[in-house]
Amino acid sequence: MKKLLTILAVVVAVPLVAIVVLFFSVLHAFTATTPIENEFEPAPGVHTVQLRRFSACFVVQSRPGKVVLVDAGMDPDAKAILRALYFLGMGSDAVEAVLLTHGHAANLGGLQVFSWAPVSSLEADVPLVEGMVGTPSPFGRLMEVRPTGVKVARVLRDGETVRFGSLAVRVFAVPGHTRGSAAYLARGVLFMGDSADSLKKGGMRGAKWWFSESLDANRRSLKALAARLNPADVKAIVFAHSGALAGLKALEDFAAAH
Numbered sequence: 001m002k003k004l005l006t007i008l009a010v011v012v013a014v015p016l017v018a019i020v021v022l023f024f025s026v027l028h029a030f031t032a033t034t035p036i037e038n039e040f041e042p043a044p045g046v047h048t049v050q051l052r053r054f055s056a057c058f059v060v061q062s063r064p065g066k067v068v069l070v071d072a073g074m075d076p077d078a079k080a081i082l083r084a085l086y087f088l089g090m091g092s093d094a095v096e097a098v099l100l101t102h103g104h105a106a107n108l109g110g111l112q113v114f115s116w117a118p119v120s121s122l123e124a125d126v127p128l129v130e131g132m133v134g135t136p137s138p139f140g141r142l143m144e145v146r147p148t149g150v151k152v153a154r155v156l157r158d159g160e161t162v163r164f165g166s167l168a169v170r171v172f173a174v175p176g177h178t179r180g181s182a183a184y185l186a187r188g189v190l191f192m193g194d195s196a197d198s199l200k201k202g203g204m205r206g207a208k209w210w211f212s213e214s215l216d217a218n219r220r221s222l223k224a225l226a227a228r229l230n231p232a233d234v235k236a237i238v239f240a241h242s243g244a245l246a247g248l249k250a251l252e253d254f255a256a257a258h
Contacts, residue, residue: 033242042236049084063165071107078110101193102178103128118153125180176218177207188235197242204250226255
């Protein structure tokens with residue numbers, strides 16, 4: 001009987017300890033990052049929209065009275081985005097397009113509010129965006145795969161430049177967080193999505209492991225991205241779950257250290 005109770009205790013304790021360790025590792029990962037500044041402008045015409053304490057998307061002005069969203073948050077009512085548009089003197093109809101950095105659900109919720117706006121994604125993430133496949137990340141394996149109702153209207157290619165009015169957006173494939181993760185360079189701002197974070201202690205780190213498909217691929221992508229960019233073209237780097245960094249130095253330092 002004593003042996004049976006010991007076995008039962010171990011069976012209960014091991015997953016409990018694992019959950020506690022995971023919780024505190026996630027908490028530390030987020031609290032180690034720099035805070036997001038709501039409605040902060042990393043460059044003229046680029047506005048940060050704080051969705052939650054550790055989550056943001058971006059509104060980028062594309063032409064008079066029109067904007068492009070970089071990701072759309074998880075809120076199906078897109079309340080924070082609508083507030084940001086109001087702050088800019090615009091309504092929901094100002095959104096003319098949405099660029100997705102990757103296909104996780106946390107970026108798709110607000111899309112139904114802007115259903116007329118075409119959604120763009122790298123080809124490798126289209127099935128993930130549309131809910132035809134799941135993601136093999138540690139967390140993703142726990143999630144049910146089901147259609148999202150989102151349809152990708154424009155498939156993007158690595159290295160191309162897409163235009164919306166006066167706005168030119170360079171597209172970079174940065175696989176690792178997901179197989180089709182993208183970074184975008186527009187108005188001198190490098191939009192990294194979940195592929196990296198800024199740190200309170202300085203510099204940046206790569207993607208978080210429990211939400212990512214391959215940390216090795218992520219590191220290779222960030223190194224390659226640093227080599228492809230001209231420091232003179234990058235005024236700031238912005239992230240989906242941490243504050244902005246000035247210039248390209250943090251990415252160059254990351255590449256040199258890895």
